[in-house]
Amino acid sequence: MKTTITTIERRYSDTCFREGDVVLDITASGRFARTSLLKRTDLIFYKDEKTAQLHTQEAEKEADEYDMLEALITLLAPAKRIITYNGHAFDLPHLRKKYSLYGLADPFVSKDYLDLFMALKPYVPMLALPSRKLRDAAAFLSLGASLCDAAVTMELTSLLSYAGVLQGECSIADVRADGERLIYKLLSPHCFPKELSAHDACFHLRFCADRAVLISARIEGGTLRFYHTDIANYEYLPAEGFAVHKSAAMFVDKSRREKATRETCFHRVKFTEAFLTDAKTQEAYLSSVLAYLRTM
Numbered sequence: 001m002k003t004t005i006t007t008i009e010r011r012y013s014d015t016c017f018r019e020g021d022v023v024l025d026i027t028a029s030g031r032f033a034r035t036s037l038l039k040r041t042d043l044i045f046y047k048d049e050k051t052a053q054l055h056t057q058e059a060e061k062e063a064d065e066y067d068m069l070e071a072l073i074t075l076l077a078p079a080k081r082i083i084t085y086n087g088h089a090f091d092l093p094h095l096r097k098k099y100s101l102y103g104l105a106d107p108f109v110s111k112d113y114l115d116l117f118m119a120l121k122p123y124v125p126m127l128a129l130p131s132r133k134l135r136d137a138a139a140f141l142s143l144g145a146s147l148c149d150a151a152v153t154m155e156l157t158s159l160l161s162y163a164g165v166l167q168g169e170c171s172i173a174d175v176r177a178d179g180e181r182l183i184y185k186l187l188s189p190h191c192f193p194k195e196l197s198a199h200d201a202c203f204h205l206r207f208c209a210d211r212a213v214l215i216s217a218r219i220e221g222g223t224l225r226f227y228h229t230d231i232a233n234y235e236y237l238p239a240e241g242f243a244v245h246k247s248a249a250m251f252v253d254k255s256r257r258e259k260a261t262r263e264t265c266f267h268r269v270k271f272t273e274a275f276l277t278d279a280k281t282q283e284a285y286l287s288s289v290l291a292y293l294r295t296m
Contacts, residue, residue, distance in 0.1 A: 001064035003071075004056045008151060011143070012158035013049045014191040020080030021046050021114075025150040026091050033097035038065045042150035043075055052154060069098055076107040085134050085153045086117035116156050123163055126198045126205075126296050141193055161190035165213050166294045168287065173212070175275075175282050182224060182271065184286060186213040198296055201263075205293055217289060223268040226285065227292035234260040242267045262295055 010017075017023070023044035030036030043055045055075060057068045072095070076082070084091050092108060099106050117132060129136050135145075137159070138152045147155075164170070165188050174185040181204075188211045196207040202225055206214045217224055228234055228243070235249035235257045236242075243260045244252075244267070275281055 001067055001071075002058045002060055004054075004058075006054045006056070007047065007051050008044075008054050010050055010052055011155055012141075012191075012193050014161075015155075015158040015193075016160040016164075016190070017046060017052075017083070017154055017157040019046045020078075021083055022076060022079040022081070023083045023150045023154045024076075024087060024091055025084065025148070025153060026095065028094060031090070031094075033094050034101065036094075037062060038068055038098065041068055041072060042148055043072075044150050044154050054148070054151065056148075065098075066102060069095075069102060069104055073105060073107045076111075079111060081112040081114060082108065083114045083116065083153060083157065085149065085156065086115065088113070088115045088118065116153060116159075119163065120156075120159055122294060123159070123166075126162070126293075127159070127196070158190075158193040161188060161192050162196065162207060164188065164190060165207070166290050168290060170213060172279075172282060172286065177219065177271070177276065179219070181216040181218055182275075183217075184213075184215045184282075184289075186215065186286075187211055188213060198293075200296065203289065203293060205296070215286075215289060215293070217285075219271050220268075222271055224271050224285065225266040226269045226288050227266045228260075228288075229265075229291045229295070231260050231262060231265045234265045236260045236264040262292075 025042045026038065027040040028036045028038050037059065039059050041057045045053045045055065047053050057071060059065060059068060096106055096108060120137070121132065124132055127140060129140060134149060134152060137156050141155060141158070143152055143155055165186065170186040170188050172184060173187045176183050191211055192207045192209065195209055198205045202218050204216045208214065233246055234243040235246055237244060237252060237257050239256055243265050249257050
């Protein structure tokens with residue numbers, strides 16, 4: 001087999017790709033492990049904040065498959081977390097079947113896993129990706145076609161910076177109101193690979209270049225919309241303009257209520273000047289907004 005080790009520059013250094021991580025991508029002659037041959041394996045190891053090491057194995061003859069699998073056992077031994085793109089659907093089960101067929105030890109036991117294909121799924125609409133295909137995600141970051149799939153996957157870990165904010169991985173830097181909107185300024189622990197905005201009728205979300213995130217919520221008649229994510233447990237009252245829990249909705253005539261949707265599953269809270277000085281209230285409301293935005 002042919003082995004190549006290359007140091008590659010990381011385009012997005014401040015990402016969720018860290019020491020102990022290994023990006024894995026394989027190429028096989030077919031989908032079925034029993035009848036196909038392993039043609040290539042690419043592993044990318046964390047080196048430092050600016051560089052990574054690409055370790056490529058390529059089969060030159062049929063017998064190389066066994067040697068490639070053995071080499072992977074050694075290479076993956078120090079890995080703490082294995083990162084793939086749709087690896088749970090192909091790469092990992094394919095390799096595990098190969099190890100079983102050869103009677104070799106499974107190198108994936110006791111490892112943590114991150115499949116970016118699944119991790120980024122909830123954020124495809126916000127990122128405006130045409131699909132979850134690897135190359136569509138690569139195009140979002142303007143990654144060149146010359147990069148191998150493993151290198152693209154490594155760079156795509158930068159997209160988790162957006163997801164992290166919506167999961168609450170941020171701190172409140174400032175809260176203010178301009179009369180029509182309540183505006184949060186948040187700080188993320190990671191830089192964003194590019195500026196990004198998303199909005200709907202009530203909220204505007206903007207990821208800035210300097211780790212800052214701006215979220216604005218519309219103030220309507222002195223109230224704010226407090227959204228609920230357990231939509232199935234709420235019903236919307238059109239006349240009142242808010243949703244109530246089913247335990248309360250049962251006392252309202254059926255003609256005056258309807259199933260709540262993502263957009264209508266909210267109740268209203270009063271906005272007062274005291275809101276701007278009450279840290280607990282700010283955090284509670286922000287938590288509800290982030291939960292809503294995760295489903296944008």
